[in-house]
Amino acid sequence: MTQTTSTSVGGATAPRRRRADDVAGLGTARAGVFVAPALIIIGVFLLFPALWTIWLGMTDYRLTGVQAASPKFVGLDNFIHALTDQAFWNSLSLTLVFVIGSGIIGQMVIGFAIAWLVRNIKAWAKGLIEVLVLAAWVIPSSVGAFLWLAMFDRRNGTVNELLGTQGYAWLINHPMESIILFNIWVGTAFSMQLFSSAIGAVPPSQIESARMVGASTWQQLRDVIIPNIKGHILTNTLLITLWTFNTFTPYLVTAGGPNGKTEILSVYIYKTAIPGGQLGLGAAISLLMLLINLVIALGYMRVSREKSRS
Structure with missing residues (x-):
């Protein structure tokens, strides 16, 4: 039971607010003041562009012509056009090949191999290898493409x-092989650093115990290392998949050519919206790309939850 304290002012009795209520009210007000800028930033840089892209994808907006001055609402026509266009599915298939080849197989496997091989070498040699790998990751994309x-x-190439x-x-x-190798060269550093940290966190006693019972290198990886870093592997797979799926850097090397053989989805959207002038259709395809990203992310989250429960 709570007690209320009252004071007499001019013969009238008025309840006195408790200090806790005052503090709670003041805390709520201050929280609102601090949260407001973050909400404004989210609204301006995230919510508004998303809503504008959705609206744009439902119009016939173009860069030139009548549709540029007065675009018309076309509903789901752009989405239907994209899903029934063979060029979209061809671009999606090229993107899957690119993601699997350069991201999941290339960057992850090579990154893990480097992290595993350099774990016990001398510090100066390990540092030199890490610097060389990181250099490809930190230099500007335009420089790497050049x-x-x-x-x-073809004339005087290395x-x-x-x-x-x-x-x-x-x-x-x-x-396609060229841009896959290019993207492996660019992005392997992230996997190498993540796996280096993960392998370094594995209890040395477990590795030593495996060696004492005669476990081979492969058995150590299978029975000790991989079970301990499953969470890191899953996180790396998710990030590498999303980054590779959305990357635009290969355009700097091949511009989507020749004859659309490297026209991955991000390049296809760019060519449709900017050189092609069909901003409405390009926005619709970008929303389809966003949905694919969400499906990938939700799939990995589900696998992660199942692994954490088991």
Whole structure:
């Protein structure tokens, strides 16, 4: 039971607010003041662009012509057009090949291999390898793309000079393989750093116990390392998949060519919306891309929850 304290003012009795109520009210007001800027930022930079993209995807808005001046509402026509267009499905299939080849298989496997191989070498050698790998990750995308264009140049490129295949056009004859290798080179550093930290956190006693019973390197990986870093593997897989799925960097190397052979989904959206001028259709495709991202994220979250329960 609560007690109320009253004071007499001019013969009238008025309840006195408790100190706790005052503090609670003041705390709520202050919380509102501090939260308001964050809500404004979220609304301006996240909510408004999302709503504007949804509206844009339901119009026939174009960069030029009548539709630029007075776009019309077309409902779901853009989404239906995208889903029934063979070019969209071809771009999606190329994106899946690119994600699996350069992200899940390339960056994760190579990143883990580097992290595993350098764990016991001398500090200076380990630091040198990590710096070389990180350099590809931190340099500007335009610089990295220029380096790879110079390497694959058909006249005086580094690759042709090393292999003695002067005049061979790698970016024309093997465009998808080229951008897969490029993206592996760019993004492997993240997986290497994450797996290095994860492997370093595995209790040394478990690894030593496995060695004492005669476990091979593969058995140590299978029975000790991987079970201890399953959470890191899942997190890395999710991040690498989303980053690779949404990356636009390969456009700097091949511009989606030749003949659309490297036109992954992000490049396809760009070509549709900017050079093609169909902003409404491009916005609709970008929303489909967002839905695919959400499905991927929800799928990984579900797997993560099931693993945590087991």
